Amino acid sequence: MTISAERETEVVYPDPTPPSAGWFQGLPARPGWLSQHLGTAMVGAVLGYLLGHWLGNVIASGYDYVANSGTNAIANTGGIALGALGWLLGIGAINYPLAKLIGKEPAPEYETTSWTKYFRYTADHKVVGLQYVIGVLLFLFTGGLLAMAIRTELLTPTSHVFGPGTYIAIVSEHGTIMMMMATSVVVGPLGNWLVPLMIGARRTAFPRVEAFSFWVFSAGYLVILTALPYGGFPTGWTGYAPLQTQAGGGMISYLAGFALIGTGMMAAGFNLAVTIVNYRAPGMTWSRVPIFVWSILATCALLTLATPTLFAAGLFGILDRTAQTAFYVTEHGGSSYLWQNLFWFFGHPEVYIMALPGFGIVAEILPVFTRKPLFAYKIAAAGMIGVALLSFFVWQHHLFQSGINPDMRPLFMLTTELISIPTGFIFLVGMGTLYKAKIRFEVPMLFALALFFNFLIGGVTGVFLSDVPVNVTVHGGFFVLSHFHYTIMGGLIFAFFGGLYFWLPKMTGKTMNKKLGQIHFWGMFIFFNLTFFPMFLIGLLGQPRRVFQYQHNLQALNDFSSVSAFFLGASFLVFVANFVWSIFIKPTPSPANPWDSLGLEWQTANPVPYYNFERIPVVLTDPYHYGETDAPAVADLGEPELVPVGAPAAVADEQPVDDRPPNAAG
Amino acid sequence: MTDAATQPDAAGPAHAGKGEPRHFARMVTIWLVLSLVLDPLFYFLVGPHVPPGTMTSTAEENQFDFTLLVVIALPVLLGVWVYLGYSIITWRASKGGDDPVGGEQARAHLGVQTGWIAITSVIVLFLAGYGTYSLIDTHGAGGGQGPNPVWTPTAAHILPVQVIGQQWAFTYRYPTFGGFESKQLVVPVDTTIAFHVTSLDVIHSFWAYQLSIKADANPQIDNVAFTTTNHTGSFTVRCSELCGLWHGAMYNYGQVVSKQAFQTWATTTEKATAANTKLLPPFAWTYVPDANGADGGYYNDTVVPYSPSEVYGAKQPAS
DSSP, X not given: OOTTTTOOOOOOOOOSSOSOOOTTTTGGGSOGGGSOSHHHHHHHHHHHHHHHHHHHHHHHTTSHHHHHHSOXXXXXXXHHHHHHHHHHHHHTTTHHHHHHHTTXXXXXXXXXXXXXXXXXXXXXXXXXXXXXXHHHHHHHHHHHHHHHHHHHHTTSSSOOSSXXXXXXXXXXXXXXXXXXXXXXXXXXXXXXXXXXXHTTOSSXXXXXXXXXXXXXXXXXXHHHHTTTTTTOOSSTTTTOHHHHHHSOXXXXXXXXXXXXXXHHHHHHHHHHHHHHHHOOOTTOOTTTSOHHHHHHHHHHHHHHHHHHHHHHHHHHHHHHHHTOOOSSOGGGTOOHHHXXXXXXXXXXXXXXXXXXXXXXXXXXXXXXXXXXXXXXXXXXXXXXHHXXXXXXXXXGGGGTTTTSOGGGHHHHHHHHHHTHHHHHHHHHHHHHHHTTOOBOOOHHHHHHHHHHHHHHHHHHHHHHHHSHXXXXXXXXXXXXXXXXXXXXXXXXXXXXXXXXXXXXXXXXXXXXXXXXXHHHHHHHHHHHHHHHHHHHHHHHTTOBTTOSOOOGGGXXXXXXXXXXXXXXXXXXXXXXXXXXIIIIISOOBOOSSTTOOOOGGGSSOSSOOTTSOSSOOEEOSOSOOTTOTTOOOSEEOSOGGGSOTTSOHHXXXXXXXXXXXXXXXX | OXXXXXXXXXXXXXXXXXTOOOHHHHHHHHHHHHHHHHHHHIIIIIGGGOTTOSSBHHHHHHHHHHHHHHHHHHHHHHHHHHXXXXXXXXXBGGGOOOOOOOSHXXXXXXXXXXXXXXXXXXXXXXXXXXXHHHHHTTGGGGBOOOSSOSSOOOOSOXXXXXXXXXXXXXXXXXXXXXXXXXXXEEEETTOEEEXXXXXXXXXXXXXXXXXXXXXXXOBTOOEEEEEEBOSOEEXXXXXXXXXXXXXXXXXXXXXXXXXXXXXXXXXXXXXXXXXXXXXXXXXXXXXXXXXXXXXXXXXXTTSOOSSOGGGTTOOOOOO
């Protein structure tokens, strides 16, 4: 009960309206269209791109290799780098450090109810969360359309719709976009929106860093799309190196895009990790923290520790292409294994970045719809930390057949199989919670239950892949493709939609249509399985990944999978229709707590005020006291005098906590 | 809180006594019956047909390991599915029924938790143990082990075949037959074969599907994989690592033929291609491509190649 008791009282923050005025001063006071918003960001991006491209041509057009190859990687890189910088300048992401740099006090942000705040750089974590919702959905649907194109090509065993170059560009773009999206699909929208509310904080630790993470993330989206006008890139999302070095201009978009997304991941992870550690309300002890927050904390550890490797790997790739270094060029002392090692050293923790938040969501949803406390809370938290730790020790299982040191295979087989123990804890938690429960099959619950079905298949097939002898057949084929779609889409994306249906009423104050939600769920669940289960067989029967030609005897299975994929795609249209209809066209106000959840995030006013809580709540217990006649209130939201008699004494004292408004953060 | 108000009879564990069916026993029974039926069905009916068949020793071992994993995985899958299905049917809210009982006993159960961890650990450690055993017992010899393979077959006579990946075809060199190069992969039956896989440009992966051989082709790496052929037939070779534009079309077919037929084919081809073989770089385990060659030509044609042609034929240093 000593949480935050010793926290220092914050000194009174200086008057947020300083006397000095620079070019960036007073911007919020101007008419909206003159201030910084999405439009100025776009202008900045275009101007930055043109400037960077011109500079690159000035610098490098005389070089022999530029003259010979006809592509100027320096101009591409310069354009993308300055374009991203222009985007960030245009949105105002760098105003604060720039102002500090020249010794001025930056303009404060004012609370606004205008819808235009969603198109601005804002320190409100709830606005950033909703910006992320739209951002990741755009990302997801872009990648989904490309998936439809892939399945169209695979309707016949020979090349028929796209040429091989277009096909491979589509495959690569699909994989990269989906992977980029999945890194942030839960941490971005739900993590940013919910974590402060769940831990009783008024804001995140670094609101500007949080907003920065979103605008860098969106810059990454635009950059990866620029690969298409450059002719795409042929490497898939894994970007293996000699091919990467040999590829055309689109490769720069891949490398720079991943570096940008990586920057956003590090920023988002760092901000949320610090928030969770330091901004918990009084009484919010580690054993009372909602399990979703544990999952985000474990994910943040991976985001901040694994992503720098990706950033470095991408930087080396850009240097190989621009400055003619030879990190990945075997003939010149580099190694084709270096990229594989760096990439997967990031890539495997990344896999769990794309699994843990999903576990957190379903563990949060289950107690509400079973009216039972979460079973084995401590095991769940320990499992998430265990997965996060172990995930750094498994990456070489991606290289079992690559010819690196074979002595290491038993070790990586062991670590890979060991990680299924803490991963399995989520099943213990889920099954224990369902025992003698009273299950309400609301839409979020359907998605949560589907995770257990899908992720089980994904997880068990992972054990097949980890077994080195079996890996010989299943590696690099449709089997592994199906495996990771079962874990990422069947796990994370199902959990994400469950989370959206669960928390959107709180986030937007509007009710999602239940009927459409059910249609969406059943369409997605059935056709997801019909799309991807046949792919296990396709892979076992010998079809490698990323091919446009396959054996004729596999056409029936491929066609079945393709047609199911089209229906799967259509199910997302139901979601879009539901989202647009329920939120924008015919909004129905949502009750403050439509699912009767005990979670702290549901206890604030609806819509959630700018400062989240009138007063920093005093947390009295964990939010899982379902099924108890005298269930205690999860937190005291009122004045300190109202703390019930018998509540722990230490927390009854008002704690001096950092409750400055978001705009005053250092 | 709202929930607590609507459940006046949630008095504790006492009401869970008489009349309550023994859920756990029922689930275990269903699970046991399903497992006992489906496991042998899979093992005996599907097992012999599991890819990649039995053409080679590694394929056979691969098939057995896959079947074994399914036999272990099926009860795990069934366990969770039976539990989920049973819960959804039995404890759905629309059925009415008792309100759930919260409190300490619903939050944790030492026995269940310990049991779960123990069972999953035993399964996982058994799999890792068996995997390691089978790997050392050369089940995994068909996967590329790099230039210094650790688990090698003990056969007295091993036929080396070099597989050269380049965009976008595999070619094969036979060092014991004068190093001739063929676009056709032919190997003799009942023979242990060492595939030395290398690449001239980007990473490919040599996947001889029915032979259960998969080894990445890396530039300047000699990646070795072994197998012993069991019976004759044809097999498919595909590239299973994305290698660029025509990756999807990078496949061909190979033959396992009788020893006699192989000897005839090899000696005939060696003679027939003798003129070509002279033009090729001398046989080596890896090749450094000419700077203007297969790696895409980073250099102006007038630049002296970084890798002089003397390097051709250099034996790869033991790493």
